Amino acid sequence: MREEEPKEDFSKKALSYSKFYGGKVVVAPKVPVRSLDDFSIWYTPGVAAVSRAIEADSDLSFEYTGRWNTVAVVTDGSRVLGLGDIGPEGALPVMEGKALIYNYLGGVNAIPLPTRVKNEEELIAFVRALEPSIGGVNLEDIESPKCFDVLDRLQAEMKIPVWHDDQQGTAGVTLSALYNALELTGRKLKGSKIVLFGAGAANIAAERLLVKAGADPKDIIMLDSKGILHPEREDIDQLSLRNKWKYEVAMRTNGDRVTGGLKEALRGADALVAAAGQGPELVKADEIRVMNRHAITFFMANPVPEMLPASARAAGAEIVATGRSDYPNQVNNSLLFPAIFRGALDVRAKTITDSMVIDAATELAAFAKEKGISRNYIIPTMVQWEVYPRVAAKVGQSAVKEGVARKRLSAKESLHAAMETIEHSRKVMSTLRGSGIILDPPE
Amino acid sequence: MEIRRATKDDLAAAADLIVRVKKLNNEFDPLFAVVADVRSRADKYLGSTLEASDKLLLVAVEGQKIVGMIRAEMRERLFYEPHREGFITEFYILPEYRRKALGNDMILKASAELKKMGAQIIVAEVPSQNEIANRFYAKRGFRGLLNVFGKNP
Secondary structure (H helix, E strand, O other): OOOOOOOOOHHHHHHHHHHHHOOOOOOOOOOOOOOHHHHHHHOOOOHHHHHHHHHHOHHHHHHHOHHHHEEEEEEOOOOEOOOEOOHHHHHHHHHHHHHHHHHHHHOOEEEEEEOOOOOHHHHHHHHHHHHHHOOEEEEOOOOOOHHHHHHHHHHHHOOOOEEEHHHHHHHHHHHHHHHHHHHHOOOOOOOOOEEEEOOOHHHHHHHHHHHHOOOOHHHEEEEEOOEEOOOOOOOHHHHHHHOHHHHHHHHHOOOOOOOOOHHHHHOOOOEEEEOOOOOOEOOOHHHHHOOOOOEEEEEOOOOOOOEOHHHHHHOOEEEEEEOOOOOOOEOOHHHOHHHHHHHHHHOOEOOOOHHHHHHHHHHHHHHHHHHOOEOOEOOOOOOOOOHHHHHHHHHHHHHHHHOOEOOOOOHHHHHHHHHHHHHHHHHHHHHHHHOOOOOOOOO | OEEEEOOHHHHHHHHHHHHHHHHHHHHHOHHHOOOOOHHHHHHHHHHHHHHOOOEEEEEEEEOOEEEEEEEEEEEEOOOOOOOEEEEEEEEEEOHHHOOOOHHHHHHHHHHHHHHHOOOOEEEEOOOOOOHHHHHHHHHOOOOOOOOOOOOOO
């Protein structure tokens, strides 16, 4: 694994291949067309009977149509990757990529839907209006703090899962990696001092999930661009009006009332989760050095982590993780969201609760433990595809236990359903490539 | 929690709260942008408050920490009855100590002190756009008395 910046530039390939393929996902038939007579079944007049049945009971749409396995990947393009507000058209390639990952790793039919909206209300109205045709929503690349309110309101109003991957996905994989990192260093979540550097969507959600999973908020310190959050910070009133989520974190964390910057926050801390922006020197060696022994450090920024792993190790970090595939311990949302939705969709879940995400994170960690965790392996890699059906099954069962599943599957049924769908998806890919329908890119 | 008249030793902490409330007002209305030397002005302002017999400065104290303050002064309404006003000019509690009935207790204490000073009516002044303050006073039986309109010329 490399220890310095990557030498390959993927940008040229992305531009050339995107033009070659003209799109990453496609709508394909799922039913046979044996002759044109079949259209009388799939379309008019036969389809009227199906429509009438669904009109009498709208939940039948989950049984008689593809809705059950369809997720809309929605963005307004207001904060796309590290590019900022590039608008819906600019966001489309990213949403297509997301849809591809959903489909390949989770067997989910994901539809990229960037939308041009003027404000939060229009975005909420757009997503709400999609509900009858989909099984779930993945919100993506929406600027903070708008994204918090959008997620909260849609989750409250809709009867299908609404997921903001930048929040919940990142929080989930962070929790999963932290479980094993803490265990390796002889610690537990409760009682560990955790510093969250960056107060955007990822860490705001991480704080909430960590606390739900058992961390003590008084042992958590969060920082934004102005420094450590605490109840008497100079701008606390402004926060209460402009960003109630960050305000609530400021009010309930940091029991010792530490003030100052990152070095002060990290003094004696067990773990650092940095989701603060592009590195490689956003976090400095002397800041890592003041951490507790056997320090755990996650640097989540992509493509350039807040600190490079070699530098963190040299400064004394025992366990280092990033969001990149070319370093050990890739903490990547793609390990979670395809499986989360696979599990939720299989049971026709009405929502994705924090408990479902915690159960998913726990299963992800358990999988890695079975393989043998070490300082360079605290979380599964994406090539270990068997982890997806396992996590999916756990999520499905979690939904059943919480009473949010429309379809009550047993544990065995959940695993079988997830395995079958994900294996099918992989088979489709190999068949399409093998038959030349999907060509390899030109060199 | 103790609510008492401020002493000289309390002035620095109380001035800090004055600065916070002025900045909070700015959040509601750009026509209340705070001056650069707001802190030194707050220090002088409260210093002269303590020295005046027709002015009142109360602080809420938890342990050694000042968590809230209320400043008021007696005013004469030249043309109206009742003519002696106990006029609350600034009122602020740190966010951590809100929603715990402290605001209510401070208003009651201030009203009682102002009554002893001769107040026949208790009045509080807040920027019109400060919805939090508007709701706070409305809940406690206050109603609007005067509208002040402003614009950039």
